[in-house]
Amino acid sequence: LQSSCKISAGGEQISRLGFAVKGWHRITVPNTVVAALVADKTFSDPYFGSNLRSLPGMNYSTKTFFANQPMPEDSPFRCSWWYRTEFPLPADFASRNAWLHLDGINYRANIWINGQKIADSTEVAGTFRIFEFDATKFLHPGKRNALAIEIFAPRENDLALTWVDWNPTPPDKDMGIWKDVYLTATGPVTPRHPFVQTKLDADYRQATLTISAEVHNASQQPVKGALRAQFEGAALEEPVELAAGETKVIAFTPEKHAPLKLAHPRLWWPYQMGAPNLYAAQLEFLLAGKISDSAKVRFGIREVTSELTSKGYRLFRINGKPVLIRGGGWSSDMLLRRSSTRLRNELRYTKHMGLNTIRQEGKLEQDEFFDMADEMGILVMPGWCCCDMWEHWGDWTPENFKVAGASLQDQVYRLRSHASVLVWLYGSDNPPPAEVEKMYLKILQDEQWPNPAVSSASQTPTSVTGASGVKMTGPYDYVPPNYWLADKEAGGAYGFNTETGPGPAIPPLESLKRFLPADHLWPIDDYWNFHAGGERFSTIDIFRRGMDERYGKPGSLPDFLRKSEAMAYEGERAMFEAYARNKYDSTGVIQWMLNNGWPSLIWHLYDYYLVPAGGYFGTKKACETVHVQYSYDDNSVAVINGEQQPVNGVKVTARLYNLDAT
Template sequence: MKKLILTLILPLCFYGAFGQARQENFQLILKDDWKMQSAVTDAGPADKISKENYDTHGWYKVSVPTTLIAGLLANKVYDFDPFMGKNLVKLKDAKLDKPWWFRREFTLPASENGKNVILRLHGINYKANVWLNGVKIADSTKVKGPFRIIQLDVTGHINYTGNNVLALEIVRPFTPNKSRGDLAIDYADWIPYPPDYNGGIVNNVEIKTYDKVGVQYPLVTTRFDLPSLSIAHLTVNAQVTNYTNTAQDAIIKGHINNDVAFEQKVHLLPKESKNVTFSPLDFKQLNIQNPRVWWPWQYGKPELNRIELSAVTGDKVSNTLSENFGIRQMDSKLLNNESREFIVNGKPIMLRGAAWSPDIFQRRSAERQEQEVKLVRDMNMNIIRSEGKMEDDNFYDLCDKYGMLVMTGWMCCGVWQHPEHWDAAERKVAMASDSSVMYWLRNKASLLVWLNGSDMPPTDTSVESDYLKIEKALKWPNPVIATANETKSKVSGYSGVKMAGPYEWVPPIYWETDSTHKFGGAWSFATEISPGPSIPPYESLVKFIPGDSLFTTSPAWLYHCGTGSFGTTKVFDKALTERYGPSATIKNYVAKAQAQNYEAHRAMMEAYGLKKYNTATGVVQWMLSNPWPGIIWHTYDYYLYPAGTYFGMKKSMEPLHIMYSYKSNAVGIINSYLKNFTGLQIKATVYNIDGTVKYTKLAQTAINADASKIVFALPPITGLSPAYFLRLQLNDHSGKVQSINWYWLSQKAETLNWKKSSWFTTPESAYADYLALQQIPKTALKLSHQQETTGNDSTTHTVSITNTGKSVAFFVHLRALKGKNGDDILPVIFSDNYISLAPGETRVLTCTYGNKNGMDTAPYFVTSAWNLDTAKSNGDEQAAFEEGLPVN
C-alpha cells in the first residue's frame, strides 16, 4: 500500500454535544509520493499513465505543493546553485513550456466504501487535464487558475477496494506580455520570472468523502455592542451540498467551544448547494456573554475559539468539520476621503507592517513560515500585506495564532490588472478565483481587508461590480477596498489608501516634509512604500554574488536587484558616497550601507507613527522579504539575516518610543500601548565626534494611550562638529528604561528637489555630510556573556557590552556564531543591535535562537563597531572583536 497522509481519519466514534454518535470526516491530503515527469520525456498515452502498473521508472519523486523547477531542484537535477550569480537563466528548458505529468496512487480505507468521493484541487498553475483510473474526469477548460478551489465528484470512477491512480497533465501559465495571458501567479519588478512561471501544483490536493450530504466553508461573523465587548453576537454560515441525484433532508448541527449548541434542518434538491445561516436573533445561544476576544498581538491576546459543524442525514453523520475562528470585529472609515482608518473591536489601530513574498519557486516550509512571522512580530509590526501571492492554510493559521493582521487581494501589473483585455474564459477564471478565495479566507481571524485591485481599481467597472456581488453573497466579514492606490473607483469611491512611492532611496527628512500630499510622506495609508535598497550583510552577499562580482555595477549584482526602474542600486550608492564617503572595499560599502538602511527605514516608520490618526493611518514597507536572494526591498534577507534595515524598523516601532523629528529638530514620543503614561522622564544628550558633551536636557512628560506628541525642540548648539550624535533616553515613572535611541546628524542639511519627483523617488540636490563619522576616535569595548537560559526548543543568552573609552562607540554590531569561525546562527532574535554607546555606557542585550539552529553548540559572540580599538578591547572566552569596517 502506498503511504497515506491522513488528516482526519475516523478510527473512533464518540458522543458529541448532541448526544449522538459522530465521527470526524475522512480527508486524505495527497502530499507525498507523487511522481513528476515531462510529457516530452515520457510520451505515453494518458489512459495508460493514469492506470495501475504503468512504469514510472525515471520519473521524479516529489511532494505537493511543488512547481516544476522546485521538483527538479528537490531531485538534484542541477549541478549548480540557481541563486548564485546569474545561474537562474541556466534553468531555462524548452520542456518547461510543454505539459508535465503529476501522478499519485492512493487507496481508500474500507470505512469509506460506498460514500460520495470528492477530489479537491486547490492550486493548479495553470491548467490541467485530470485523469483517474484511466478516465479523463475534467479537461483544461474547467481546471485552470492557481487561486481556484475546484471540486470534482469522482464517485463514479473511484476504486473503493483497490488502488487508485490520479494523473494531472499540467501546462504552465503563459504571459506573452504584461496585459495579456493567463490569470496566474504574477510578478512585477521584484525579481526575474522563474523559467517555469511557477507551473505545477501550488496548493493542496485532497480526497474527501461524504455520506450523501456535506457541510464546508464555515464562517463565524461577530458584531459587538460597541464600545462594549461584553456580548458577542455571532452569526454562523456554511455551505451545504447534496452529492446525490435525489432530494435530501439533512440536519446541520454545530457547537462552539463544546458548550454552545445549535442546529437546523435543510432541504436540498439533487446536486444542490446552498448557504445555511444561524442568526443570533433566531438562536439566542449565539449571543455569547464575556467572550474570548481575538486581538492583534499589540492590543491584547489573539484568543481563538473553535467551531464544529456536522451534516446528519437520517441517523448517519455524513461529515464533521471543525476549525478555529476569532471573535473579533473589523471595520474601517474614511477620513476626509484621503485616509482610511482601520478599527478592530472598536479600537482604531495604526497599522505598520511589510509586504510578504513567497519563495520564487513557491516552496513552502511550515518551520520557515513561523520563523518569519516571529521576525515580523519582533520588529513590532502588526500587519503583513500579501499582494496576490496567496499562501497556504498554515501561514494564515500562524497569523491567527500570533495576532498578526493580514491585508491581501489581487495583484498588480500583469494580466490581473487589465480585465479590459479578458475574454469570457478569463473572466470566468477571475470570478471563480474570487469566490474560492472568499470561501477559503473569510473565517480567518487575522484577515483585516481585501483589495479587489492593487495598483488601480479594476479597469472594467463591471468586474469590480461582480467582485463586490460575490463578496457580499459569500458574506465576506471584513472591509473591502477597490485598490491599493489612491485612484477613486467609479464603483466604490475613494480607497483612502495610496501608493505614491517612493520605492527608491530618500533621506530621513523626506517622510515629514512631503507637505504637498502628492508623494510618500506621512499622510494617508501607504500600502507600499520604501526607501529602496536593503544591502544584505557581507556574510549573505557571498552566498549569491561570486567573489569576482562583489561590486555594485557587476552583472551579477544588478541581476539580484529588481527589474525595470529598479535594476540598479545607483541612487542609493550615490547617496552613500555623498553622505558617508567613498567605499574602498565591499566590506566597507556594506558596513556603511547598514547605517544608511537603518536611518532611512527608522525615519519612515517614526514619521508615520508621529502623525498617526492625524494625517496618517498606516504604512506598509515594500517589502518584508525577498523571494530569492536580493539586494532591494526587504527587512531581512533571504537567509533570514537581520541587519540595518531590520533593527531600524524594530527600533522605530517599539511600543513606547522616543524619537527625533528631522523636520522640526525636536524630541517626541510615540505610545502604541492602549494605556496612558505619566511621570515619563526624557534625557537628551548631544555628543561631538570626539565624545565631548555639547548639550543635555532633562524633561518630564506624560502621554495618552495610543498617541504621539512632540515634547520639546532642541536649541541651536554652538561648537558642534560637522557630524554629531544625539542620544535620547526615555524612562517610565519608576525609572525603568523604556527606550534608548541614537541619531547621527549633520550640520549640512539634506535638500530634496520636489519638483523633479517621479513616481518612485524624489532626488536630492544637497546631501548630509557624515564624512566625519570615519574619523571618530577609536574606543574599546568590553564584552561579557552573563547568562544562558535553555528551553525545550530555544536558548537565550544575555550579553553585556561596555564602552570603556572616551568617545562614542558607533554602530556596534553583535553576532552569534556557530562556534569560533562558524557561520551566523540564523534565524536569531536580538533584543537590540547596531547600537551606539556613550563613553562608559553599558548595554545588556539578549540573543535567542532555536536550539537546532545553534546546532547545540556554545555560541561564539563577535562584535564590531565603526571605531573599535581591537587591541584594547577584551571579552570572555566566548567573545571576539572585529575591526571597525567603515574606516577606509
C-alpha cells in the first residue's frame, strides 16, 4: 500500500513484475487505507483516548457530517492510494476464462494487471457495487503476475457510506478495498446470480420452486449446451443456445419439472417460531458433456409478507404468522475491519437476548453475516443510509442515478436468496422522490425481489406507495422507564418504531480502561465526550441529569457505573416490555443500537469489546418467551406468551421489596 502522492510512477509501471516497493506498507486485504496503516503501526490505536484526532486529515469540520464535505486540503487522503500484489497463477488457467472479482471498493478505482489497464474509475465506482471483469487476456498462466488497484476516496457528492452521529468518521472516509478481491477460472459459459423463488399454498403444506440463473457466453462464437440444476437428489436440465457474448436468464419451472413441487416442505422460521431449515441447489452449465462452470445457492422455503393494520401500522408475517419485530441497529467496525469469530459471537448475543431482528442502515455486511443469520434464524432489515448523498436526491447527477440503480441491483442479486432477509428499506430518514422510488421499485420487480420493500424508516408517505406504516420518532436519549407506555404521540409502544432507545449505555470499568487514559477515568471530561455521539449526542448530559434526579448524584466512578447499569437495565427492559404488552397494536421496535463501531458511551446492548452490561440483561429479561412484567401506566401485571402454542397451568407470584432491597 502506498499513496500516489509519494510515488511518480503510473499504473503501467506499478502493475509490472518487479516494481520496486521499498518504503511501501505491507498489508492484508481486505483493509481500508487507515485500517491498514493502523495494522502496521504507522498510526497508533485510533480507538484509544483522543488518538483519532491526531491522525492526518482529521481537521474536518464537525458542524456537518464529513461525508458531505470535501477532503481537507492538507489531507493525505485527497491523494489516491495504490494497492499492489504479485501472485503465481496456476497453469491450468491457460485453457480457461479468468475472472477478477471485486466485491467491495470504496469508492473509485483504476485496475491494472501486468502493465495493462483493465478498468478505470469511470466504470468502477460505488461502495455497494460488486464487480467482475474478464481478465483472461491480461494474465499469464503458470507464471507470476502483478495486480495494482488505484483507489480514490469518496467525494462529498458520491453515494458512499456515512457514520451519521454514531461515531466520528475516519479521515480517509473508509477509502480502500473493504471486501474480497479474488480470481476464478471457468469455461466459456458461466451461470451467475442463481436464485430459487419459493411459493407456498394457503395452508403452507405445499411449495413450488422456480430455480433460475443468468448464463453468459464469454466466447466469440455461438454455443449450444445445457444448464443442469441439482436439488434434493433430482437432476433437472434445460437446453440453452447462446450467441457470442450473449446473456440469458434460464429458469426451471414447477410446471415443467415435477421435482420442484414439494409436499410438506421443511419451512424456514425465525428461531423463536420454529427451525431455520435450509435447502441448497447446484447449477452447472454443460458444454459437450463437460462442466463449463457451476454455481451454488442456499435458500429457505418461507413466505414474508407485510400489511398495514387497521391503525396504519406495518405488521410482518412469516409463513402466515404475525411476528413482533424486536431487534437492534447494526454497526460495522468504524474502520470496516472484519472478524468471522466476532460476527458469530454478536449474532449469538442477539439470540441470547431474545431479539429476532437486526437492522442494517447502510452498513451492508459481507455474505458471511447473512449466511450466519440464515443458519441462526435471525431476521435482517437491510437498506440505504440517511444524511448524505443517498438522500440528497435534488443534487443527483446522471452518474449518481447510474450508481444507485446498479448498487441496488447488485445487492438484490446478493441478498434475495437469503432466508433471513425480511425487508429492503430503499430510504432511511426520508423516502425518495417519485422518480427515484419508481426506479428502485422497477429494479426490485425486474430482479424478482421476494420480500416486502418499504420506502423509508420514517412515517413520511410517498406519492407512489403511500404510507410506510413505520415511524422513527426516537427517543435517542435518556427517558424514564414509564415513558414507553405513557407516550402516545412519539416513541411510545405503538406502531413500528424503526430506531429508538433510552440513550447512553456506559461500558463497565474493564472496558472503560481499554479506551480512556487512566488520568481521565474520572471525573467525566472531554475524553468521555469524544466517545459519545455526534451532533446533539456529543455529551451524556441528559443521562447524567436523569441519574441525579432518579438515583441521586454519583459521588465516585464506581457509584456512577453502578447507577448507570441500573438505568440501562430498567430503560431497555421497560421499552421491550411495553412493545410486547401492546402487540399487535405495537408491531415492531428496533433498539438504536445493537452494537458500536468503536468504543462508545451511547447506543449499544453490549460494548465494543463484546462485554454485556445492564442494557443487555434488561433486554434479555424483557424478551423471555414467556414473561411476567409490570405496567407503568396502570400498575397492572401482564403475562406475555411468545410461544407458538398456549401455555396452561402456570401461576404468577409476586415478592415485595423495600427500597433498600431487603
